[in-house]
Amino acid sequence: MSGEFARYHRQMLLPGIGEPGQQRLQGSTALILGCGALGCLVADLLARAGVGRLRILDRDTIELTNLQRQVLFDERDVAESVPKAEAARRRIGQINSAVEVTAIVDDLNFRNIERHAAGADVLVDGLDNFEARYLANDFAVKHGIPYVYGGAVGTVGAALAILPHTPDGDAPWESLAGGSRATPCLRCVFEEPPPPGSTPTCDTVGVLGPAVTTIASFEASEALKVLTGNFDRVSRTLLNVDLWDNTIAQLDVDAAWSGGDCPCCRQRRFEFLDGTRGSGTTTLCGREAVQLTHRQGGSKLDLESIAAQLRHHGEVKASPFMLRADIVENGRPYRLSLFPDGRAIVHGTGESSVARSLYAKYIGN
Ligand SMILES: [Zn+2]
Numbered sequence: 001m002s003g004e005f006a007r008y009h010r011q012m013l014l015p016g017i018g019e020p021g022q023q024r025l026q027g028s029t030a031l032i033l034g035c036g037a038l039g040c041l042v043a044d045l046l047a048r049a050g051v052g053r054l055r056i057l058d059r060d061t062i063e064l065t066n067l068q069r070q071v072l073f074d075e076r077d078v079a080e081s082v083p084k085a086e087a088a089r090r091r092i093g094q095i096n097s098a099v100e101v102t103a104i105v106d107d108l109n110f111r112n113i114e115r116h117a118a119g120a121d122v123l124v125d126g127l128d129n130f131e132a133r134y135l136a137n138d139f140a141v142k143h144g145i146p147y148v149y150g151g152a153v154g155t156v157g158a159a160l161a162i163l164p165h166t167p168d169g170d171a172p173w174e175s176l177a178g179g180s181r182a183t184p185c186l187r188c189v190f191e192e193p194p195p196p197g198s199t200p201t202c203d204t205v206g207v208l209g210p211a212v213t214t215i216a217s218f219e220a221s222e223a224l225k226v227l228t229g230n231f232d233r234v235s236r237t238l239l240n241v242d243l244w245d246n247t248i249a250q251l252d253v254d255a256a257w258s259g260g261d262c263p264c265c266r267q268r269r270f271e272f273l274d275g276t277r278g279s280g281t282t283t284l285c286g287r288e289a290v291q292l293t294h295r296q297g298g299s300k301l302d303l304e305s306i307a308a309q310l311r312h313h314g315e316v317k318a319s320p321f322m323l324r325a326d327i328v329e330n331g332r333p334y335r336l337s338l339f340p341d342g343r344a345i346v347h348g349t350g351e352s353s354v355a356r357s358l359y360a361k362y363i364g365n
Pocket of ligand 1: 184
């Protein structure tokens with residue numbers, strides 16, 4: 001076999017793929033939300049499978065403790081503090097140069113999701129917080145775009161493929177010969193996100209690399225089924241695994257839609273997408289960091305001139321991508337990471353009021 005699809009030969013042998021499936025993959029756009037462990041693995045698998053366009057969205061830069069499980073990054077990325085989305089774009093260019101990769105260094109929120117997700121054929125979850133997941137779910141249901149939810153922490157992981165119900169019932173997965181294959185959405189299954197700080201994080205309980213790999217594999221498989229039009233093969237159960245306790249469960253969630261009154265996919269209220277739910281601050285991993293997005297959307301910040309001012313207060317490192325300042329306030333050390341769009345992460349506190357105050361003090365509003 002020769003030609004542009006030669007490298008995909010072993011994949012094209014699979015049932016339901018062949019050359020037509022490969023062409024569909026080539027014409028597809030996948031949006032990978034978050035490029036931590038899950039996002040790295042999903043991006044790697046989808047790029048190797050020949051998905052034509054990948055958008056990789058992530059707000060963070062690479063740290064040494066990421067390398068245990070975030071397979072697209074290496075020690076040089078840590079030394080250079082490269083944003084994850086950008087490092088992933090570079091690495092994927094070496095893996096499959098035919099894939100068009102867009103790196104989006106941004107935090108997902110209700111103001112920017114329409115822009116970042118427009119035209120995507122599938123959303124794949126590599127997120128680290130539930131507010132963003134409910135936002136992705138709202139977007140997916142509103143626009144009738146498949147969303148693959150996934151999460152892993154400690155030794156456990158969960159995943160669910162969502163083919164949204166649409167008002168007219170005319171999505172491709174709703175008009176199959178055997179009947180509709182639409183599934184419950186995330187809010188059908190878990191109506192409310194857990195309160196901030198109530199769930200374990202990778203920073204508090206750790207994370208087993210293979211647990212993430214398992215969930216990422218499921219997510220990538222479901223995305224490939226969606227993108228090749230194999231909707232009848234999409235999983236209809238919530239997957240739960242614990243690789244340390246050797247348990248795998250597949251929970252039937254169909255009743256969550258048929259017997260429920262989901263605010264999102266039945267009542268079609270998109271509270272996370274319209275901004276009535278969620279805040280401009282998010283408490284991050286381990287409760288010792290707060291992200292501020294409240295001033296996002298304005299003009300770009302001049303990080304160099306801000307760095308010059310902040311040098312009076314502590315140690316400052318600035319690049320075109322971000323500024324990092326170590327500041328001592330009332331005898332307590334804080335680290336402030338500032339991005340050109342005005343988004344900031346304050347390390348050293350779990351209190352949004354303290355974070356906002358430091359932001360106001362050192363960056364201004
Ligand atoms: Zn629903």
